Amino acid sequence: MxxxxxxxxxxxxxxxxxxxxxxxxxxxxxxxxxxxxxxxxxxxxxxxxxxxxxxKREITVVETEAPVNIPEINPVIQAPVQLIQPVMVKYQPGVVHKIDWMAVMYYVYGITASLLLLVCLWRLCSLLKHTNRYTKNGDGLKLITKTEGFTNCSFFNYVFINDEDLSTADLSILLKHEQVHARQYHSIDKIVLMVFKAVLWFNPVVYLYDKALEQIHEYEADEITSTDFGNQEYANLLLKLAISKSDMPLIHNFVKSPIKDRIKMLFHAKSKxxxxxxxxxxxxxxxxxxxxxxxxxxYAQHIKEESKPSKDFYEGTLKGKVLKIKKEAIGFYTFDLLSDGKIYPIEATNFKEKIKVGDELIAYIMGKGFNMKKMDKSGKVIAETNGPIYNATKVTTLDGNLIYEWNLEKHAFLYEANKARFASSKIKSIQKGANGKIEKIVLNDGFFTINLNLKTLNIKDDNFKAGDKVLVKFIGEKLVSKHTYSTDKMIVLYSEPRKYMIKNEALYNRFYLSDGKQKVALLKSEQVKVAVPVEPKIISFKKIIGDVKNKVSYMENAVIDIVNCRLEAEYVELDQLNGKMTAKNAVLKAKEGGSATAKIIVFNLKDGSYRAENGEGKLGLNIRDVAREKDFLTKLNDKVEYFANDSVKMSKDRSIVSLFGNARLFYNEIKLSGSKIVYNKKDNTVLVNDATMTSGNTKVRADSLFFDIRTKKAKLYGTDLNR
Structure with a gap:
């Protein structure tokens, strides 16, 4: 790029x-x-x-804090229910071959430029073929008589003339003109322009350069020649030979340039x-x-000590020797890479046949190592990894031969388990105001552009610069044009490697702990659909803060009526724009009797559904007065819910969800968990690595599992039904 x-x-x-x-x-x-x-x-x-x-500019680093009291939302704990008997089905994931358009552009440009250079060389050789026989005159010109092809023209001190239609006087004028070209080395300019046109063949301006330079050559030769022979006589010769043409770009033809412009310039007043x-x-x-x-x-600022990644986090290129290749007790293969005196266990299930002990490799690691465990149906740990296992995005030999590469579909950004967006990119530009504070940072990874609007953060920094590789985390993005996003809700910007950062303290504390770990919130793929939205009615509150622009209200000790229920909560966030209400430390009472308490209750005002966490007790009625005496925790009811401790990544159309690190997925009466889960919404299929399938007291484990949601059938690989 x-x-x-x-x-x-x-x-x-x-x-x-x-x-x-x-x-x-x-x-x-x-x-x-x-x-x-x-x-x-x-x-x-x-x-x-x-x-x-x-x-570089020496600017005092100023950090600002804007604490916002946003409640922490934790994952819902789902109760296990009856397991459906697995039935074997076949699964063969399709392989989609994509065109690397950057490589195509590279080859098109290279081939075209090479062909044009070869054409230039061929024309030069064709021209030199006619220089074997010549007659040298007293001015050092080498005269070559020709009656066909390119005539009355020159290349360096070779002059090709057709003297059949020229008088002695005309010939003298012509030779004087070509002598000027030879002495001023105009032919060197022609060769240089041929090379430039080959290199910038796609640029129309370079062809205009060529024509303008050729015109200047003729003006210069015309000026000197007409001084000796007179403007009128010289102009007459130009008109006489105007019918002669040539398509050889390396030569200077006596009448190749526009005759009208050359004659006008002969009689044009000289510039002062x-x-x-x-x-x-x-x-x-x-x-x-x-x-x-x-x-x-x-521009930038130093990273704070408490924000450094945990000890199990490593990012960068590892160069070392393979010490051991082994199958872990939990099912997959790893190899130990000795690099800089430290051993890194790296997952190698997909390429274990391509490496052997003693090989010297280069592996690019990006992310946190995971400790993985296997448990029996009673919850007892029966197998686990000995320390964190890392994933490699790319593995090569020392001389660059590719062994393995994890190819991902190109996205502007991906999603973490806490719903924060993240992207690796490069800084294209940094804009500052008159007060020296950063107003905007533009990122571009060669394909996608992300505009970070930082004016409200009042940050002064001097460590980041254009061209730096960075990792950015943010929310609230808007697609402003094709492949271009904009947001004013940046969470944090890290340099890569992580030496500096710019942090939005308010948003960072909402999404991350002090050690950089995520505050994981539940991700849901679907919502229960109902006919019309609901509207909460505020009865009372102790304190309220309003965000007029985003239509969000923050209330303390609030009492709110919602359909047939009364909500009493220590803290309520009402987001009218997105149709969402979140209550913390809440009690929900049905008007017809029954109540329940919960740490968190989240209401979807668009369709009337809700979910609760850490709830106890039962309600006489739900929000829409249609499900009396039902469990307060929302039933799945043919919904798919999923979450993960490390990261959640989605395809561009969000139809394929990949979950990493203690991943879990719930569907009706089934709970699936594993180190990695891939959920295909289009096909309604789920693929689980290091899988556990649970219902009630029944638990089945396998190295991998494929589950079809529509048919409720599964295929297990490497399973042990007796455990």
Whole structure:
């Protein structure tokens, strides 16, 4: 991707430089200076984007805190129910082959540029074939007589003439003209432009450069030649030979450039020397391009000690030797990699046949190591891993041969178990206000752009800079255009590797503990559907705080009526925009009798459903007065609910959900748990690694399990039904 960005920057430079030539310099008669300008700006267009300079500013780091009393929401604890007898079914996941469009662009560009360079070389060889026989005149020109093809033209000091239709006077004028081309080395410019056109074949401006430079060559030769022979006589010869044409781009044809423009320039008044000062106006253009493409500014702050990742977290490239390959007691394969004096156990089930003890490998680790356990039906641990196991996203040999790579569909961001979004990207630009505070950071990973609006955070930092690799976590994103998102709710921005960070303390404390671990909330795939929404009626409260923009109210010691029930809670968050109400330390009383208490109750005001956590007691009525004397905890009722301790990742269309780290999924009367769960919403299928299937006192374990939700059938691999 970097080569494409570089070529686009080169193109932008050529557009601005040539635009300045067209608007300001083209009509000036300083032909030598114009020639130098065109050649110099072409080279500068390649040089400026290749330069990289940093500008550092010493700014006092200021951290701001805006504590918000948001209640912690914990996962729902589901009661196990009757297990459906597993039935074997076959499963063969399909493999989708994707086109790497970046690779296609690379090959198209490379092949096209190579072909154009070969064509240039072929034309040069074709031209040199005619230079074997020549006659040298007194001015050092090598005259070659031709009656067909390219005639009355020159290449360096070789002049191809057709003297059948030329008088002695005309021939003298023509030779003087071509002598100017030879002495000014105009043919070198032609060769240079041929190379530039091959490298920037997609850029239309480079072809305009070629025509403008050729025109300047002719103006310069015309000016010198007409001084010796007179403007009128020289113009007559131009008109006489105007019918001659040539398609050889490496030569200077006497009448190839537009005759009308050349004759007008012969009689055009010469520019005054004072106008040479106009060329100084090109300096701001060059400086502006230099600042835009070659200068980067640094911003950020040091990471706090308490925010460092836990001891089981490692991210980076490990280079070392394979000490052991083994099958873990819980079912999958690992290998021990000795790197920098430390041993890292890495999961290798998918590529164990491709490695052996003693191999020297490079593995890229990203994330936390997991301790995994197997338990019997009584809950006793019967097998577990000896320390954390890491996952490798890529494994290669020392010379770069690929052994394994975890290919993920390209997304702008992924989801953690706490619903926070996260993405690895690069800083494209950092915008600051007049007070030195960061207002906006633009991230771009080469495909997706994320705009982080930080104006309200009042942050001053000087460690991050454009081009840095970063990890960002956020919520509240909006799709503003194709492949471009914007948010003003950034949680935290880390440098990679993690040396610096910018943290939104209020949001960070809502989603993470002080050691960086997630505050995991329940994720639900579907909601119970009802006919109309419900509206809560506020009876009383001790204190209320309102967010007018987002239509959110925060109440303490609130009493609220909702349909046929009365809610009394220590804390209530009412989100009218999203149709959601969350109550903490709550009591829900039915008007017709019955009550229940819960640590957290979450109401969906759009469809009237609710869920509770740590509840006890029963209700006489539910919210819609249609389910009397039912358990206060929401029944699944053909819903799928899932959550995980480490991370939850979704495909672009959110149809495939991948859960990692103590993953659990509930469907009606079935509970599935394992180290990894992949739930396909389209096919209604579930694939579980290190699987446990539970109902009541019945528990079945397997190395892996495939479950079809529609048919309620399952296939187990490596199972032990006697455990």
């Amino acid at each position: 970097e080569w494409l960005t570089y070529l686009l920057k080169v193109t932008a430079c050529t557009v601005l430089f040539f635009g300045f030539y067209l608007l300001v310099l083209r009509k000036l008669t300083f032909f030598k200076i114009n020639r130098f300008y065109l050649l110099a700006t072409l080279f500068l267009s390649f040089i400026i984007p290749a330069l990289q300079f940093e500008v 020397n004072m106008k040479k000062l106009i060329y100084l106006l090109a300096l701001p253009v060059a400086v502006g391009l230099f600042w835009l493409f070659a200068v980067q500014v640094v």
